[in-house]
Amino acid sequence: MLAPAYSNIVLRPHQETSVETVRQKMREKQRRVILVAPTAFGKTECAAWIIQQSLDKGARAWFIVDRVTLINQTSKRFYSYGIDHGIIQAEHPLTDPTKQIQIASAQTIAKRSFDYLPDLIVVDEAHCEYQAVLDLIERAGRAYVIGLTATPFTAGMADHWDALINGATVNQLLAQKWLTPLRIKACVTPDMQGAKKKFTGEYEDEEAGQRGIIIIGDVVQTWVEQTQKHFGRPVKTIVFSPSVKHGEELCRQFAEAGFNFQQISYLDGSDRERQDKIDEFSKPDSAIHGLVSCAVLTKGFDVPDVLCGISCRPYRKSFSSHIQEMGRVMRTAPGKEFGLWLDHSGNSIAFADDTAWLYEYGVGSLSDAEKRDSTVREPTEKVRREHFCHNCGMKLEAGVDTCVGCGETRRKRGEIEIVHGELIDLDITTRATFQPRKGLRADCLDDPRAMWNAALAYTLANSSKGEEAARKWAYGVWRGIYPGSKLPYGLFDAPCHQSTVKASEYQLIEREIRRFRKQPRRAA
Structure with a gap:
């Protein structure tokens, strides 16, 4: 049995403050506490530190992930922290119900009945809101519960949690160098006017994919030009695709241009096949230039040296998906000064105000947060006209009428110029958005x-x-x-x-x- 090694987890100052706030809420008998913090905050480390402390008290703790594929990844991290544990999953070699600490997936929880219940439950990606997990929390009426999420925008979350803690904002982590800033380029996007929609209000995947195929040539060309301009070479890239057909065509056209892009999706032949691609992509000298993701990789994906993200999947409501996707490129890595985000979906424009507000202030309350994923937003030319030079595409500083890039004067109200396919820089700060x-x-x-x-x-x-x-x-x-x-x-x-x-x-x-x-x- 591995002995707990408490010194393995050294909390950063913002993590220490968050952990103490969580514990204080629990001392105040607020049983269900949700910790909201951006990608790379270290939410798992905070939870693991609290779990370590529970071992000496003889408490049982369960860490619940939202997908079976994350079981082994979480297990490796727990062993790296010196936390001995079992795994609740059929035929898993680490199955051992006698261990105080258990790791389980929401899917396994839904299929099992238990003779014993934990004293502490940690729910990763708590915004996913699985009914089986909510039922478990209800049955374990004396257990304390900690939820972890970067995007608590799911409807109904306010009914399931007693307290919300903002661990840190994106801008605070950027200032402290715990996150990498993004340079966002708003690129040519498909025409989604009249596109079919799901009952949720989002675009049908195949419809969005078919319309997106029309501009794939622009996606490949823009990636080649911009990675050369910013990095001087092709760099590791993640592409978020709306459909499998779109992803296949994207990989084909990248291959014609001489680059190795591999698709991973919910249609993969096996979890092993998908994991092999991710493992190869994670290598510093990977033979894969990019992964094309269809409905995967928006969370739980940790390859810090990814330098570029391409957004090809347009959203009408799902602000949380947009934030999760951008977070995949914002992790820090040696020598990484910034991440490049090429937006071929219009999401960066449609969600510009929301993004600026979230990055600056975090989440005010769960009841307010759920409205972020329930309201339709459409990309407009307004952000382009107000914040970017009509001549060269440089971002205009707040309160300055002359472009520092080319000396052009900012266009006055009513002087509208729309250039289809024009490449522009997009700033996502409250200073630029709320002038x-x-x-x-x-x-x-x-x-x-x-x-x-x-x-x-x-x-x-x-x-x-x-x-x-x-x-x-x-x-x-x-x-x-x-x-x-x-x-x-x-x-x-x-x-x-x-x-x-x-x-x-x-x-x-x-x-x-x-x-x-x-x-x-x-x-x-």
Whole structure:
């Protein structure tokens, strides 16, 4: 039996804070706690550290993964931490129900009945919401439960968890060099107008794939040009494809161009065949230039030296899938300064505001978060017109009308130029996405969420027509400050925190309202 080696897990400062917050919530008898944090935060390490501590107390702990294929990967990590464990899976060589720590898949949990239940349950990828796991949590009524996720946007999650902890935001991890920044290129996309849709509101896979096949030549050409420009050579790449047929055609055209791209999908002949491709791709000197993924690799995939991601699968609602996909390219690796994201789906534009908000602020509450995956968003030319040079495609700095790349002047409102297939840089920061009205200058304007809270605090205190009217008034004030932006989904109904409003924020809101009242009344 392996002895636990507690020194194997050295928590980073943000992990230590999160672990202590989880334990504090449990001391407060909040039984089901969900830890929300981006890719590369180290959520598994946090959970493993807590599991290690439970061993000395004689507690039973189960770590539940969302797919059978992740069992062995998780087992290797636990052994690297010095955590002895058994595995709940038919005919697995590590099956041993006497072990305090067990690793299981949600699928196996659904097929088994148990004479004993754990004292601690850790649910990886908790946003997947398997009914069998929810039933287990209900039956193990005295067990503490920790959920791990980067994207808690599934409908109904607010009913299943007692407390939410934001471990860190993407921007915080970027600043601390625990994540690699992305350079995003919004590229030519297929025409999805009139495309068939599933009952979920997303595009039919085959429909999206068929339309995507038309632009595969652009996908290959753009990849060749951009990897040469940014890295001076072909680099490891992941492609997210909408259908198997699309992926096959993509691999064929990459092969014609002299590059080895291999598809992995839910139709693979065996898990071993898929794993062999992933193992080869994981080698530093891999013979595979890229993996083309159809409905796999959006989570649980860890090849840090991937330098490029290609998005070919358009989403209308699934913000979580977009975030999960980009996370596959954001892990750090020696010598990796940035990741390149080539967007042939339009997702980076459609979800630009949501992405900027999530990266800056994290998740406010589960009830608000689930709205992120339930509302249709469509890519528009608005982001292109407002944030990028119409001449050279360089990103325009906030508040600057002249492009630093070519000296061109930013186009005025109403001057619209659409260039199909034009390659542009896309910035996903709140500073670029939520730009204040020209002429407004104040440090507090860099925090659009705080400005919304300040506007809401003012209108709630000064409206005589009830809360709904006060919120509409606050939205009008906020839009006057950020005229080209929309309030992110869920924030309109979020609670107001009057105690956090700064004097500078409140004073700016007062000035804006006085300014509006001085304007001539519009004719009816």
